[in-house]
Amino acid sequence: MSLDFLVELGTEELPPKALPSLSQAFTQGITSGLTAQGLAFGEVTSLAAPRRLAVVIKGLDNATPKKTQQLWGPPAKIAFDDAGNPTKAALAFASKNGLQPSELTTANDGKVDKLVVDKTTGGEATESLLAGIVEASLAQLPIPKRMRWGASRTEFVRPVHWLVMLLGDQVVPGDVLGLSTGRETRGHRFHCNQTLSINSPAEYASTLEQGYVIADFGRRQAMIRSQVEAAAAAINGQAVIEDDLLDEVTALVEWPVALTGQFDQEFLEIPAEALISSMSEHQKYFHVVDGNGKLMANFITVANIESKDPQAVISGNEKVIRPRLADAAFFFETDKKQPFVSFRDRLKTIVFQAQLGSLYEKTERIGQLAAAIAGKIGADTSQAQRAGELSKCDLASEMVLEFDKMQGIAGKYYASAQGEPEPVANALAEHYLPKFAGDKLPESDIGLCVALADRLDTLVGIFGIGQQPTGSKDPFALRRASVAVLRLLIEKKLPLDLAELVNLAIAQYSSLPKADDLTERVLTYMLERLRAWYEDSGISAEVFLSVAAKQLTTPTDIDQRIHAVAAFTQLPEAQALAAANKRVSNILAKESARTAEVDNNLLSDDAEKTLAQAVANMQAEVTPLMAQGDYQQSLKQLAALRAPVDSFFDQVMVMTDDSQVRNNRLALLSQLRDLFLQVADISLLVPAKA
Template identity: 50%
Template sequence: MRYENLLIEIGTEELPPKALCKLAQAFADNMQNALDTAELKYTSIKWFASPRRLAVNVLELAEQQEDKLIEKKGPAVSVAFDETGQATKAAQGWARSNGITVEQADRLTTDKGEWLLFKGESKGETISSLLPSMIDGALKKLPIPKAMRWGSSSIQFIRPVHTVTVLFGADVIKGNILGIDSDRVIQGHRFHGEKQFSLAHANDYLAQLEAHHVLADFATRKAKIQQQVKATAQKENAVADMNDELLDEVTALVEWPVVLTASFDESFLEVPKEALIYTMKDDQKYFPLLDQNGQLKSRFVFVTNIESKDPKQIIGGNEKVIRPRLADAEFFFNTDKKTTLESRLESLKTVLFQKQLGTLYEKSQRIAELSGTIASMLGSDAVLASRAGLLSKTDLMTNMVMEFPDVQGVMGMHYAKNDGESDTVALALNEQYMPRFAGDQLPTSHISSAVALADKIDTLVGIFGIGQVPKGDKDPFALRRAAIGVLRISVEMKLPLDLTELVQASIDSFADKLTHVEDLTSQVVDFILGRFRAWYQDQNIDIDVIQAVAARRPTKPADFAARIEAVSEFKRLTSGLALASANKRVANILAKNKITGTTTIDPSLFESEHETALADALNSIEGTVNAFVNDANYQGVFDQLATLHVKVDNFFDNVMVMAEDEKVRNNRLALLSKLRTLFLLVADISMLNQQQ
């Protein structure tokens, strides 16, 4: 069997940069699935991608499928022949379908009878016959939101295709893919060297492309850009503002990255840096430079796709491009400062938040009210919180935010300071959207937290209250993200807030706008609490621990988190697992006897010292346990409950719960009910798995 490396490259016009990695990975995954389905052997699969190519490299691919021995079971002998021993039509038809006569068939004998059997060999197909349809199928399954046609062809792809290269070692695998006959022709760099060249061997792909000014390996290209941007920033005694998303996009825009530095007029630094950074990163794909104090410098780094003999021309061109964008930001900022945020409240009446829920003005009024309520719960200034809530959406009506939507909030902070609002209010306007995404920072004050929570809860209650509950992956109002934000703020800032109280306060602020109010509080609270599962699973918390706590439905997120921590620690103890097992047994016994709460225990009915010992132990820790629960000291609760381990084991080893005497039986059930009630104060540990 011959094994060679396979190269598949689709040469195109410039591909959409934000989708490049996703397309390349999907191409490799689809090819892997096709090869696995065809049972073709290979070692591994890699993908390459640049603006003008998608490529897959299959290492040590077998030239053909292995031959397979096949067995096909036919009709039973009893129905394959008639009374005279002649083959029936059913047997003859089966034999013909396998290319044999009935007489040539083997026999399969089992304890259930005897059947006709065909034994044969299926010759493995070669990759020459298999690959073209595999590649075609893999390309058709790519996540292309909107395909395009070009020329007079009816073929569709994400961008026009110019070359298709399929090399198995040095051999071309012939086929017509996307209307192009496969060959060994590769597109070079658009501006450097040959426009196309012939590739002799699949193994030469990366080296030959690099010789033609193309770094086809996305990861290599990205690492080079990252290293050069950092090095360039260091020479400027600065730090580059470089996130992974921007780095990926820039990497997808160039094939031969060259990093250069340019500058802009220092007068633009009078504009808040966030607006300047936004336009540099999002509009121009530049890397802004920050000094050691985090202040924006009038210099930036950019990546070009051309290695010019006169880089000053490229630098000058980029400086010329950025100037009008920064000038726009400067104009918007200076114009916006002439109008206070408070005076923009009226304009919010012209913007609809949601048809049934009213305008942004109405939402701002609700946020103001709820922010004050939450601040009071936290012992903070309700007046400041309400003020921040009232102004929270006003910067949406500024020129700057209308032009650069991503700076909402932060521009509200700057304009609030310009208007003379307190620093606390200004900060809350910026932090109201936190956390904006997974892993994002949280608000830094109780006032900011109050506004952030009020905004998110108002949206949750409003959308649930008009019956638009998220279904499947459809979540147009980002309610899941809002719920996670509520949990993160409450838990990580250890805020003693009850979701039931917050949601009910929000419902009250909507007056008669809500149409689905039945069980609305429970629906919203359960939806928020439901986000705990995914959140804690991401932290590698055992699912049974989450379920044990969720079964008690604690509605204070910080309290929920404290219980999770305590149950996780309890589960690690040997006594914890034993008590969890005992609790499961107790729960089953009580359920069968329909006992749902603690009943009166009569010590005079005890017949065993082990009943007395367990009862005395429960009585001795009950007061301490209740005190610990009131203080949310759940670790202390479990420390107390762990002392019951031996006495619970002795009870079950020596006491028959279901005694014949009804009074004795009910007394023992009451004892177990008290035991279970103490454990249920924290979580339903009967739900814990009994294996580590």
């Protein structure tokens, strides 16, 4: 027999950004607990709203499955004395299993007669286990800091007020977090500030909806999206709905009602990014753009009540946003009254890192390094240096001090307004890209140069003072900086040597305490990030290691080789050729005395003659392909060597007694291996255990 199960924990308003993860973890903890008890169940639904976490599980077994097992005791000759009376061993076995001595039986376990008891386990009522499972799940929730309230010693992320637990239409007895279970929930804090009785799990969502609570997070989110889009369309605009903001707003309201407000047109003279930041971060408003993507003087807020006077709610929100936008306007105008370059002097008092100097000194290094990189890719070196020197100026502006997400963007506006060349101004914003995994990259060459210079300067500086990441600690975000550099080089197809770039970055510092092996340490760290990057994209570690064996330091070249090897592994000949290369590698590792050239006069076996001719022909075919960097086609053509290689190993004895013939055959194998080594060491594609 199975029944539906409902648990709902009622709380004060939960942290909105954490609500989805708390809900998911709560559900996972409960289902894991049920599974551990061997209980079967059907569909699982997670529900979460600002003041509640809930889970509904259909078709939950009403008891744990029964299992019968034989428990063997001591041998019969030890369990009974000569008179047939039970010994201490028998009495202990009987007591352990809840039996009277007269109930003991014996059976043969295949070797000897022993005491035995058939014991049935399981069959426990599910309702007796549920409170413990729920409490265990709540204890494991990802809550960084728990709180206490009142005189209670109970701890949770927010004070808890009620607990609903139903199995079928019956309340599950128990206590969790100091609350006794029941069937009473609560409606909307304003629309229905009263208790509501839940008759069964199936009626949970509909009962709450009557109390002005949409318990389903996903449904509530879809309602908000639909309402916001409709509100924007009503004013001939389009709402910009960012996923993070949508999640947060969904976690803030139980009964969503989208309302449209407006602000003064004059505020549109402020950089749109500042307005958007103010509306989304501080007020949780969605901004609206016109058909050309230009910001409109409107916003859409999602209220948690269905007001009888919605205009009063709108007016209240308009009054709240106006001073925020006025602050942004004030900061913008104040900053514009002084030369943008004057902000740079303020960077002298802002420490980048105690041992590495100020932000001013960092921009000096960035400028020099950006110019050097620009020279390598054919970009304007003077503009690259200028952009590097100005890259952090806006960090000292009033705008960025108030709206930190405006860094770079504010600099772009200020530099442009004061006559800096457009490539320089654009680079001030672009050099922060990419900001996160999958983010867009700079579009301009100058932005690209400064982006590389900024991150390389940080990497070599922090490694140079011995503060590279350890474990989970990465205070200077060097992992992200490394991946950014690699993405910039690879995705922008810049054939630059990473070792050379690292050395250029080191050269910008007057001294670094640990500079002896600095280049090697930085390169090793960055290439490890490259390995993880490829693994995340589905390319195996063996493929990466086969290319890494060549110890290359040009990321674009590494990338081409890795994709070529990955494509090669899909060919039917790949496995056999990789195994053959491994075999060749092992043979050659043991034999150092061999000639470099193949003497055709020493070739006697048809199979070795065929292989020698195939290798010679292949050298002529793939050499121009290798020179062009067409590694994929090179490996595709080299796959044709499988048949002559297989025949060679089937028919030819390499380690013959004749030293001249042996060395000649080793030279042939060496040439074969070198053909593949021009791309990668494909012998590493064979698992280590092979």
